[in-house]
Amino acid sequence: MIQSIRSEASARRIRLHGSAGRNNHDAENFIANVPGRPEPLHGREIRRYGTQTMLDAFPDLKIDVHGIFGAGGKVAVPVNFQGTHVGAFQWFEATGRTVAYRSVEVYRIEGDMIVEEWAAPGLISLMQPIAPTATDC
Numbered sequence: 001m002i003q004s005i006r007s008e009a010s011a012r013r014i015r016l017h018g019s020a021g022r023n024n025h026d027a028e029n030f031i032a033n034v035p036g037r038p039e040p041l042h043g044r045e046i047r048r049y050g051t052q053t054m055l056d057a058f059p060d061l062k063i064d065v066h067g068i069f070g071a072g073g074k075v076a077v078p079v080n081f082q083g084t085h086v087g088a089f090q091w092f093e094a095t096g097r098t099v100a101y102r103s104v105e106v107y108r109i110e111g112d113m114i115v116e117e118w119a120a121p122g123l124i125s126l127m128q129p130i131a132p133t134a135t136d137c
């Protein structure tokens with residue numbers, strides 16, 4: 001399974017465009033532990049929605065994977081994201097600004113399926129470039 005994740009990560013590193021929701025390794029009962037949410041979200045559609053939301057806002061989004069480390073049925077994937085903010089994201093309209101941020105994604109694996117994810121994105125690095133400034137008002 002780690003090799004499969006490595007292959008998927010390599011493909012995503014090149015470019016995500018058009019790939020939303022096409023992960024055949026997410027379990028039907030996938031669990032997403034999302035920052036800012038008191039409880040996990042459930043279902044494969046949650047990940048598809050998250051991926052599509054990012055691609056709508058940052059269609060040129062690129063992911064650079066800096067390694068994959070596994071132990072005890074879990075893998076950690078440190079990544080850098082970069083893209084241009086050309087669509088609405090969260091409560092911010094498109095700015096045309098470039099966003100770059102880091103994240104550590106941790107996946108729990110059962111068999112050949114990803115059953116749970118913990119994402120730890122650098123939210124300040126993600127949101128600060130797209131937040132309105134005094135000159136935007």
